[in-house]
Amino acid sequence: MRLSRFFLPILKENPKEAEIVSHRLMLRAGMIRQQAAGSYTFLPLGKRVLDKVCAIIREEQNRAGANEILMPTIQSADLWRESGRYDSYGKEMLRIEDRHGRDMLYGPTNEEVVTDIFRSYVRSYKDLPLNLYHIQWKFRDEVRPRFGVMRSREFLMKDAYSFDIDQASAETAYHRMFVAYLRTFQRCGLQAIPMRADTGPIGGDLSHEFIILASTGESEVFCHRDFLGLKVPDASVDFSDAAGLAEVVKTWTTPYAATDEMHDEATWSAVPAEDKVAARGIEVGHIFYFGTKYSEPLKALVTGPDGKETPVHGGSYGIGPSRLIAAIIEASHDENGIVWPKSVAPFDVGLVSMKPGDADCDAACETIYRELEAAGFDVLYDDQDTRAGAKFASMDLIGLPMQVIVGPRGAKAGEAEIKVRATGERETIPLASVVARVSA
Amino acid sequence: MRLSRFFLPILKENPKEAEIVSHRLMLRAGMIRQQAAGSYTFLPLGKRVLDKVCAIIREEQNRAGANEILMPTIQSADLWRESGRYDSYGKEMLRIEDRHGRDMLYGPTNEEVVTDIFRSYVRSYKDLPLNLYHIQWKFRDEVRPRFGVMRSREFLMKDAYSFDIDQASAETAYHRMFVAYLRTFQRCGLQAIPMRADTGPIGGDLSHEFIILASTGESEVFCHRDFLGLKVPDASVDFSDAAGLAEVVKTWTTPYAATDEMHDEATWSAVPAEDKVAARGIEVGHIFYFGTKYSEPLKALVTGPDGKETPVHGGSYGIGPSRLIAAIIEASHDENGIVWPKSVAPFDVGLVSMKPGDADCDAACETIYRELEAAGFDVLYDDQDTRAGAKFASMDLIGLPMQVIVGPRGAKAGEAEIKVRATGERETIPLASVVARVSA
Numbered sequence: 001m002r003l004s005r006f007f008l009p010i011l012k013e014n015p016k017e018a019e020i021v022s023h024r025l026m027l028r029a030g031m032i033r034q035q036a037a038g039s040y041t042f043l044p045l046g047k048r049v050l051d052k053v054c055a056i057i058r059e060e061q062n063r064a065g066a067n068e069i070l071m072p073t074i075q076s077a078d079l080w081r082e083s084g085r086y087d088s089y090g091k092e093m094l095r096i097e098d099r100h101g102r103d104m105l106y107g108p109t110n111e112e113v114v115t116d117i118f119r120s121y122v123r124s125y126k127d128l129p130l131n132l133y134h135i136q137w138k139f140r141d142e143v144r145p146r147f148g149v150m151r152s153r154e155f156l157m158k159d160a161y162s163f164d165i166d167q168a169s170a171e172t173a174y175h176r177m178f179v180a181y182l183r184t185f186q187r188c189g190l191q192a193i194p195m196r197a198d199t200g201p202i203g204g205d206l207s208h209e210f211i212i213l214a215s216t217g218e219s220e221v222f223c224h225r226d227f228l229g230l231k232v233p234d235a236s237v238d239f240s241d242a243a244g245l246a247e248v249v250k251t252w253t254t255p256y257a258a259t260d261e262m263h264d265e266a267t268w269s270a271v272p273a274e275d276k277v278a279a280r281g282i283e284v285g286h287i288f289y290f291g292t293k294y295s296e297p298l299k300a301l302v303t304g305p306d307g308k309e310t311p312v313h314g315g316s317y318g319i320g321p322s323r324l325i326a327a328i329i330e331a332s333h334d335e336n337g338i339v340w341p342k343s344v345a346p347f348d349v350g351l352v353s354m355k356p357g358d359a360d361c362d363a364a365c366e367t368i369y370r371e372l373e374a375a376g377f378d379v380l381y382d383d384q385d386t387r388a389g390a391k392f393a394s395m396d397l398i399g400l401p402m403q404v405i406v407g408p409r410g411a412k413a414g415e416a417e418i419k420v421r422a423t424g425e426r427e428t429i430p431l432a433s434v435v436a437r438v439s440a
Numbered sequence: 441m442r443l444s445r446f447f448l449p450i451l452k453e454n455p456k457e458a459e460i461v462s463h464r465l466m467l468r469a470g471m472i473r474q475q476a477a478g479s480y481t482f483l484p485l486g487k488r489v490l491d492k493v494c495a496i497i498r499e500e501q502n503r504a505g506a507n508e509i510l511m512p513t514i515q516s517a518d519l520w521r522e523s524g525r526y527d528s529y530g531k532e533m534l535r536i537e538d539r540h541g542r543d544m545l546y547g548p549t550n551e552e553v554v555t556d557i558f559r560s561y562v563r564s565y566k567d568l569p570l571n572l573y574h575i576q577w578k579f580r581d582e583v584r585p586r587f588g589v590m591r592s593r594e595f596l597m598k599d600a601y602s603f604d605i606d607q608a609s610a611e612t613a614y615h616r617m618f619v620a621y622l623r624t625f626q627r628c629g630l631q632a633i634p635m636r637a638d639t640g641p642i643g644g645d646l647s648h649e650f651i652i653l654a655s656t657g658e659s660e661v662f663c664h665r666d667f668l669g670l671k672v673p674d675a676s677v678d679f680s681d682a683a684g685l686a687e688v689v690k691t692w693t694t695p696y697a698a699t700d701e702m703h704d705e706a707t708w709s710a711v712p713a714e715d716k717v718a719a720r721g722i723e724v725g726h727i728f729y730f731g732t733k734y735s736e737p738l739k740a741l742v743t744g745p746d747g748k749e750t751p752v753h754g755g756s757y758g759i760g761p762s763r764l765i766a767a768i769i770e771a772s773h774d775e776n777g778i779v780w781p782k783s784v785a786p787f788d789v790g791l792v793s794m795k796p797g798d799a800d801c802d803a804a805c806e807t808i809y810r811e812l813e814a815a816g817f818d819v820l821y822d823d824q825d826t827r828a829g830a831k832f833a834s835m836d837l838i839g840l841p842m843q844v845i846v847g848p849r850g851a852k853a854g855e856a857e858i859k860v861r862a863t864g865e866r867e868t869i870p871l872a873s874v875v876a877r878v879s880a
Contacts, residue, residue, distance in 0.1 A: 007507040007570060009561035033557055035512055036544070041557060042510040050510065067447040070482040070490065072475055072594045073513060073577055074534075074546070091539045094514075096546075099531045099581045104476070106514070106536075106546075117473055117481060121449035130447060137513055137577065141539045153538075154512045 001347070003382045007044050010394050020216050022329035023148030025338050029398045031325075038145025038153030045398060046325070048346035050156070053321045053328075054135055056187045056343065057158050064180040064239050066131040066160050071113050073137050077103035079112040083297050089201060092140045106139035109202065111294045111316055114161040118312065119300040125165040128302065128312070129173055133160030135321065149322040150218075150282075160317040165304055167291065170313035174206065174289045175245040177317040179233055181210050181285050182252065184319065186232040188328055189341025192284060193227045195257045202316060204290025209259065209283045214330040217280030222263055224255035225275040259283075282327045289315040338399030339422050347380040348372075349438055350400040352392075356385050360411035364431055368404060368416065371435050396421065404434055441787070443822045447484050450834050460656050462769035463588030465778050469838045471765075478585025478593030485838060486765070488786035490596070493761045493768075494575055496627045496783065497598050504620040504679050506571040506600050511553050513577050517543035519552040523737050529641060532580045546579035549642065551734045551756055554601040558752065559740040565605040568742065568752070569613055573600030575761065587658075589762040590722075600757040605744055607731065610753035614646065614729045615685040617757040619673055621650050621725050622692065624759065626672040628768055629781025632724060633667050635697045642756060644730025649699060649723045654770040657720030662703055664695035665715040722767045729755040778839030779862050787820040788812075789878055790840040792832075796825050800851035804871055808844060808856065811875050836861065844874055 009030040017034075018024035026032045031046030042050055058068065074096065080086035086105075094106040107113065114132055122130065138157045145153045162173035178194065185192035190212050197209040211221055233248055256271050258264065259281065268276070294300070295311035302312050325344075332339045342348070349372055353365040365381065372379045380400060382391055395403050403419040410416055416434055419426045429437055449470040457474075458464035466472045471486030482490055498508065514536065520526035526545075534546040547553065554572055562570065575598045585593045602613035618634065625632035630652050637649040651661055673688055696711050698704065699721065708716070734740070735751035742752050765784075772779045782788070789812055793805040805821065812819045820840065822831055835843050843859040850856055856874055859866045869877055 005505060005507075007509075007572060033560070035553060035556070036514070036516040037542075039512045039514060041512065041553070043557075044507045044509055047508050047510050065445060067445075067484045068487050069447075069484055070487050072479045072481065074476070074479060074579060074594050076476040094536065094538065096534065096536050098534065099583065102477075113475060113481070116475070117483075120473065132447065139514060143539065154514050 001378070001380050003380060003384050006380065008398075009043065010397065018148065020147050020150065020330070021333060022150060022216075022326035025329055025333060025397070026148055026326065029338060032149060038142055038151070040149055040152060040322075045346050049325050049340075049344055050321060052344040052346070053188060053324055054156075054158070057135070057184055057319055057321060060180045060184040060187070061133050061158070061160060063183075063235070064131070064176045066133045068134060069117075069132050070134045071107070071110055071117075071136060073107055073139070074104050075107045075113055077105055079116055079298075080105065083112050083294055085112070085201070092142065094139045094141050107136075108138055108140045109316070109318075110134070110159055111161065111202070111314070112298065115294045115298045115300050115314070118163055119298060122163070122312075123303060125302055125304050129162065129164050129169055131160055131162045131173060131176070133158060133317075148326060150326040152322065155320055156322045158319045158321060162315045162317070163300075164313045165302060165310070167313055170289055170291070170315060172242040172245060174287065174315050175242070175249045176239050177287050177315070178208065178249050178252070179237060179239070179245055181287065181317070181319070182232045182248075183235075183237070185210060185212070185284060187343055188324060189343060190284065190328060190331055191228070193221075193223055193257050193281075194252055195221065195223070195259050196262050197259065197286065198261050199288055199290070202288045202290060203293045204288045204315075206289040208253075208287050210285035211259065211281035212284050212327050212331055213277070213279045214282050214327065215280055216330050217282045219281055219283070220260040221258065221279055221281035222268055223257035223277050224271055225277050226255040227257060228277070282330060284324050284327050285317075285319045287315065287317040333399070336393070337397035340399045340401060342401050345401050346398070347400050348377040348402065349379045350395045350398070350403045351379050351381045352395060352403060352405045353381070353383055354388060354391070354405065354407035356383050358408040358411070361406055361408045364406050364411035364416065368406065368431065368434050372438060375435050375439060377438060402438055404438070441818070441820050443820060443824050446820065448838075449483065450837065458588065460587050460590065460770070461773060462590060462656075462766035465769055465773060465837070466588055466766065469778060472589060478582055478591070480589055480592060480594075480762075485786050489765050489780075489784055490761060492784040492786070493628060493764055494596075494598070497575070497624055497759055497761060500620045500624040500627070501573050501598070501600060503675070504571070504616045505569075506573045508574065509557075509572050510574045511547070511550055511557075511576060513547055513579070514544050515547045515553055517545055519556055519738075520545065523552050523555075523734055525552070525641070532582065534579045534581050547576075548578055548580045549756070549758075550574070550599055551601065551642070551754070552738065555734045555738045555740050555754070558603055559738060562603070563743060565742055565744050568603060568605050569609055570603045571600055571613060571616070573598060573757075588766060590766040592762070595760055596762045598759045598761060602755045602757070603740075604753045605742060605750070607753055610729055610731070610755060612682040612685060614727065614755050615682070615689045616679050617727050617755070618648065618689050618692070619677060619679070619685055621727065621757070621759070622672045622688075623675075623677070625650060625652070625724060627783055628764060629783060630724065630768060630771055631668070633661075633663055633697050633721075634692055635661065635663070635699050636702050637699065637726065638701050639728055639730070642728045642730060643733045644728045644755075646729040648693075648727050650725035651699065651721035652724050652767050652771055653717070653719045654722050654767065655720055656770050657722045659721055659723070660700040661698070661719055661721035662700075662708055663697035663717050664711055665717050666695040667697060668717070722770060724764050724767050725757075725759045727755065727757045773839070776833070777837035780839045780841060782841050785841050786838070787840050788817040788842065789819045790835045790838070790843045791819050791821045792835060792843060792845045793821070793823055794828060794831070794845065794847035796823050798848040798851070801846055801848045804846050804851035804856065808846065808871065808874050812878060815875050815879060817878060842878055844878070
């Protein structure tokens with residue numbers, strides 16, 4: 001992509017309204033723009049990161065056997081009356097009346113709708129296990145939205161819903177999502193620690209939050225140092241091996257880990273001082289097993305092998321992709337801007353022409369651009385006639401993993417400079433070696 | 441994808457509520473489910489088609505130089521008061537009040553929001569032309585939603601917005617989208633005819649609808665037979681060549697074509713009888729040039745080369761991907777079900793095992809499945825133990841372009857049957873030739 005054709009409105013000033021670094025950097029880098037309180041447009045650079053994050057989430061959901069669907073954002077209030085949550089959900093639910101005076105709402109979550117889908121098609125244990133997920137907009141009318149996309153009112157959410165014949169298989173479904181989440185966050189360049197959590201308005205009695213350690217985190221967390229060395233299963237993990245999954249979950253839930261809400265000072269005091277990690281954390285995922293909480297009132301019944309009807313056992317599993325982007329930035333930035341992990345970077349390489357219009361410079365850049373794109377890299381090619389200082393500052397700010405810098409003298413001498421964003425390391429190499437160096 | 445792991449709730453009965461064939465087939469094939477009046481869930485099969493259609497739309501928008509963003513669904517009423525449309529838009533606009541009593545609305549279109557984005561970043565003609573698009577949910581509170589996703593209340597829409605310094609460049613921007621639309625519909629397997637159209641609540645004085653001829657179409661259309669032979673530009677079309685684009689648009693707007701709204705009996709009567717095509721049509725896209733209708737009230741001004749400030753010239757360009765799916769089915773089905781064009785088929789191949797559990801049959805199917813997937817095909821592998829009749833009926837209903845059928849005797853003899861869905865043509869070939877035959 002040529003920068004001259006890419007809408008990248010970089011802000012020179014630090015936006016005053018931004019209280020945390022991810023919000024500030026996302027605004028400055030032209031990733032997002034506020035439209036209303038707690039409501040943001042993703043600009044082209046932000047949209048590219050969102051797509052990368054969603055692609056990783058989707059791949060891991062699919063690998064774990066979940067089926068992707070797409071439910072509407074506007075829901076009928078009647079379903080929520082059936083489940084009993086319409087009155088209890090509170091003011092965070094955006095209630096709407098349509099032109100015929102029917103009560104609707106903007107879905108803050110989808111347990112009711114997905115259970116309604118389930119009950120209309122599935123009757124037998126033979127069609128289980130089933131896990132349906134979608135990536136769709138949610139609205140929660142927070143009284144004080146803040147921190148940019150970290151706590152917005154309208155936000156994208158991946159929510160998955162599992163259906164099983166009994167508690168034992170529902171726990172295996174829970175384990176599948178648990179492992180898929182470990183893999184998802186690791187692929188996004190994050191170290192996430194699962195912590196026992198409160199179930200809140202979703203309900204149920206088993207729940208974990210996945211927490212990223214970050215000094216700017218919203219809540220205090222306490223965990224054992226052992227977590228920092230635990231291995232995340234690789235892509236060959238067998239999601240049909242219930243015992244293997246249970247083993248992974250056991251490993252990841254044995255050392256002490258708790259948010260302040262669930263913190264137990266007595267257990268914590270037994271952890272040796274040198275193993276204690278007391279830090280701040282950001283929640284990036286939340287999973288729930290709630291059994292028959294929704295299937296009973298909504299009468300989502302299945303016939304078991306014994307011919308008897310029983311309410312299906314459910315769980316739900318959420319990740320906020322927009323919030324995840326902010327968490328990645330909180331965990332990976334420096335004083336010059338964002339430092340994207342390769343897997344979610346909006347472009348792989350920034351190609352900087354120091355003097356557009358100079359024949360050598362143009363020729364070298366066009367060749368590198370063509371060759372890198374042909375090799376499968378996404379390249380942002382700064383072909384604009386602006387000051388060197390502004391070019392470097394913008395490239396550092398938007399945080400692409402690697403920069404290739406071509407000046408007129410270097411181009412004439414057949415050389416380009418490579419800069420690795422994360423380390424700041426620079427080296428001058430022959431133009432002909434650029435693709436090989438970027439691929440290395 | 442193994443059918444045993446894919447949520448595909450085929451309906452045996454014809455749903456009574458479905459008045460048109462696409463609605464009926466989408467329900468029966470387990471593509472969509474109604475959640476409320478005019479509101480649908482896309483089930484896994486439907487979601488796959490939606491993704492394919494959106495990918496084509498996106499590729500052609502990007503090729504034409506548009507930049508993808510993502511604006512929120514909920515908009516502030518204030519912007520619509522600025523443009524003067526808040527009161528005039530009517531009851532199709534879903535009006536909402538948030539917990540603080542602020543007036544919001546579910547966006548039926550985005551001229552106001554995108555103009556607000558534009559005015560906050562762009563000041564100079566040097567940053568033009570600019571085209572920003574997104575694919576996002578819209579809500580229009582139709583008094584009588586019907587025909588499934590063809591006329592729903594909540595629907596997905598690709599809407600693009602162009603910004604130019606003057607009318608001449610704005611017309612080139614209009615031509616870019618015109619050509620991108622021709623290409624998009626052709627790639628979806630449709631023959632779309634551009635027809636002059638009314639501008640309705642969007643406004644402006646230049647507008648075309650893209651209409652698919654289909655006997656089940658909602659409106660009467662009149663066009664010259666010449667359209668049926670016109671060529672759509674190929675992928676090498678140069679979107680920076682204004683004169684070339686204007687030429688294409690001229691070719692595609694010269695023969696007579698009109699919806700009943702714009703029909704002119706006098707001109708029509710001059711068309712020779714043998715060239716007259718009077719048919720029914722489905723609108724699949726709508727483009728508008730509205731000049732300064734939004735930039736003036738919203739004060740979206742840019743400085744021209746002469747240093748003077750002038751309101752930017754705009755256009756907007758819409759395609760409904762969900763509606764497009766229905767139009768594709770209206771245009772391509774038979775008495776047994778859907779006949780997908782290859783480009784948007786949910787899977788490329790249906791692999792049918794006639795006897796799961798039979799050693800030869802399983803071995804042959806597993807090999808073919810692995811080889812086809814390795815060759816880059818999306819395969820739906822019916823590995824379920826159901827009746828032959830039901831298997832065939834389901835495969836025909838969901839309309840995958842090609843079926844590979846493996847029975848125990850054939851497998852033993854080293855043979856499979858190939859069926860082309862569109863023609864019904866069948867042939868028996870060696871198992872070892874299946875991949876080559878599918879690739880041909």
